[in-house]
Amino acid sequence: MKKHMSEFEFMRSMPFTEFSPRNSLLQRIEPRAFLLSFFIFLISILFVADISMLVAILAVIIIGMVISQVPLRVFLRGFLSALPFILIIAAINIVFNTAVDSGTTYLKWRSIHISSADFRVAIILILRFTAMMLLISLVSSTLSTSRFIHGMERLFSPLKYLKVPVLEFIIAVEISIRFIPILTLTAERIAKAQASRGAVWGSGSGSLIARVKQVAPLLVPLFVQSLHKAEALAMAMDARGFGVIPDRTSYIRSKFTWQDGLYLAACLLLAIGIIGFA
Amino acid sequence: MREFIQIDGISFNYPDLNQETRKTLDQIRITIAKGEYIAILGANGSGKSTLAKMINALLLPDSGAVYISGLDTRKPENLPSIRMKIGMVFQSPEEQIFSSTIEEDVAFGLENFGWEYEKMHARVKEILTRMDLWELRQRPSYLLSGGQTQRLALAGVLAIQPDCIIFDEATSMLDPMGRKVVLRQMRQLHEQGKTILHITHSMDEAMEANRVVVLQVGQIVFDGKPEELFSGDYDLEKWNLAYPADKKLLIELRNGMDGFPRDIKNLDEAADWFLKKNTFPYGMDDEESQADREEISVFQLRHVYLEGTPYQSRALLDVNLNVKDGESHGLIGVTGSGKSTLLQHLNGLLRPQEGSVRVGKFDLSDRKLSRQELVQYVGLVMQNPEVQFFEEYAGDEIAYGPKTVGVTEPLADRVRWAMTRVGLDFEEFKDRRVSTLSGGEKRKAALASVIALKPEVLLLDEPTAGLDPAAHKQIMQVFEEMQAEGTTMVVSSHNMQDIYALCKNVTVLDHGTSVETGRAGNVLSNQAKLEGMQLVPPSKLKLINLYQKKRAAELIRREGEEAYE
Secondary structure (H helix, E strand, O other): OOOOOOOOOHHHHOOOOOOOOOOOHHHHOOHHHHHHHHHHHHHHHHHOOOHHHHHHHHHHHHHHHHHHOOOHHHHHHHHHHHHHHHHHHHHHHHHHOOOOOOOOEEEEEOOEEEEHHHHHHHHHHHHHHHHHHHHHHHHHHHOOHHHHHHHHHHHHHHHHHHOOOHHHHHHHHHHHHHHHHHHHHHHHHHHHHHHHOOOOOOOOOOOHHHHHHHHHHHHHHHHHHHHHHHHHHHHHHHHOOOOOOOOOOOOOOOOOOHHHHHHHHHHHHHHHHHHHHO | OOOOEEEEEEEEOOOOOOOOOOOOEEEEEEEEOOOOEEEEEOOOOOOHHHHHHHHOOOOOOOEEEEEEOOEEOOOHHHHHHHHHHEEEEOOOHHHHOOOOEHHHHHHHHHHHOOOOHHHHHHHHHHHHHHOOOHHHOOOEHHHOOHHHHHHHHHHHHHOOOOOEEEEEOOOOOOOHHHHHHHHHHHHHHHHOOOEEEEEOOOHHHHOOOOEEEEEEOOEEEEEEOHHHHOOOOOOHHHHOOOOOHHHHHHHHHHHHOOOOOOOOOOHHHHHHHHHHHOOOOOOOOOOOOOOOOEEEEEEEEEEEEOOOOOOOEEEEEEEEEEEEOOOEEEEEOOOOOOHHHHHHHHOOOOOOOEEEEEEOOEEOOOOOOOHHHHHOOEEEEOOOHHHHOOOOEHHHHHHHHHHHHOOOOOHHHHHHHHHHHHOOOHHHHOOOEHHHOOHHHHHHHHHHHHHOOOOOEEEEEOOOOOOOHHHHHHHHHHHHHHHHOOOEEEEEOOOHHHHHHHOOEEEEEEOOEEEEEEEHHHHOOOHHHHHHOOOOOOHHHHHHHHHHHHHHHHHHHHHHHHHHO
């Protein structure tokens, strides 16, 4: 017998990261160096438009995945759920691509013109999305939220001299991340309460107006409760002395060692090599 | 020399409130010495939380002054020392945790006060070890259990080593186990010489303190020992307070019986007195329920939440439940034992993964079952239902259910009927803004919004949790009336007095398994078992137990004497 799936398990669709401490080589890299290398590879993926070079970047990422000791299923889950969309976009690109059509023509019908160049574009697109998905999963499963935040704070701290409130901004990011599961559960509870009062939930049918009407009773209490929670949180932060003295210290200390420098230099050279070669 | 905390005639009004009506705090004058343990009581809106926030300068008085160790809270330069001396624990533990891992959250306050790196790490380790969280320090806070979350919230405050800790209704959202942990912490901190201020609605918790302060409409109306407050000389109802459960029973006995002495302080002494008088007012009731039509039957129910995700948890393992037509049935067990999950199966929010659930003519395993039809037969009032209100006016809120399912009679008639049934006057309340209702009125409106579908069966999940004593009394009256009218009810609660007042039969859940079902009088008088679940038996059953035990001992002693002679 197939089990009843509950339509109220909102947590199921929550984008959680599967971080856990693994003591892998990658987790020993200083957060700033790690984040910078992430940006370097992200930019390379976006700039390179050559199949072999994208395959090379993908290979580097896969080596990273192996070193990271993160189980394969973590990567697969994110990747497989996005795969249909990637394929649809690729298919649309093949059919409706208006870029220069060159190479062998396979089909020509009215304005539709499918050539080998279209396939090349589609393959680049698939590779690019795949590389990006895997890179993001790799970073989110290797870098804890706290190290991510610490790294970002250190990376952007020069902006303090331009009077940018870096600490406040980073704390806002941290709290937002922390609120995702809380608000998901709140929404779930509200949906259940509405359903016990006769609301039809989860059918996904009906006109747009009907669906907006269905969501409104969910949004109002969710909004009100979020405001209440934000207020309570602010009160608790104040009570624990947030902002009472200017020289706040940090629990996390990270040291940028020569090994981190070496790692960063290697990443940079690798990226320059790949982009330059292309 | 000023006292540790000195409050000099402060008045305060929230800027958005109408100044003409009344003050939130009105000329409050009180001093608190180091090391005191004080309970602060009063109805919702009496100014308790506002007063607490004055003490650690989260709010500043409009007039008058607050001094902490002689430091004026109105001077900004005193803020760091005041916040370091006065810690505050709030109502909902999850709303006091900001950081992504446990150890960082404990460090949050220390970072704010500029602690040095090594000292900070040593302190975090010390406090996490004490709170039994050290092994979990790297965990993200959202993966903690309820009890761990609550210990973490406390750890974050204790890390700063404040001299005084204010618990602002910190126990009201907790289950009995959680309450016990927090109360034990308070006692320990008090023994270490910390000053404890405990804002609470629980009279039993207030008994733990050495001094009680009662607020009413922004003024202090009582300041003294808890025994004095509950001596029976004060009109507690006027202040929206109640008696601790045992005390209430003693006062009932005193008022209902000739010669029951005033100076009897506890149930033990009462049992002795009855034994000496050779009389006892209570017997065990044994009447069987008349109906034999089974309204609810649950058989070997199993349920796993979020199967195949990191959040996966087994909520029900093997639950059996039978409820007869017109019966009211209690569910008891610790948090996480599966009470809410079971209730949500009974009105189709959850469907059986394994096992079966039948309610009336509905088979919950039937895929074609319409939930809209089912919820008109079984109504569920969820925990703290009023937070889910989404309409502006009470009448519209109550009309939502009948409007959505499309009832045949005029909507206004249905709303009027539902409001009357819960004791809200239709004309007076239908156009009231939901946000202006009192706690008890909100809970009644929430109940009306469910019974507006005219269900035959009513499911109540912690129906009195979070209410102040006055609201508690009002809503219990409504339930008792409905029960007398023969509504089938399934009630989950941590409050055994409520369960005993409402339910004929009780089922005990333990780790997702129904381990015992029986008459409320029998199940709830098993003191050892209840205490294992951190539940307190109803006072009347405690007295009956005590009396029977003492009587049996007395009989054995007499027999022994006779045999000797």
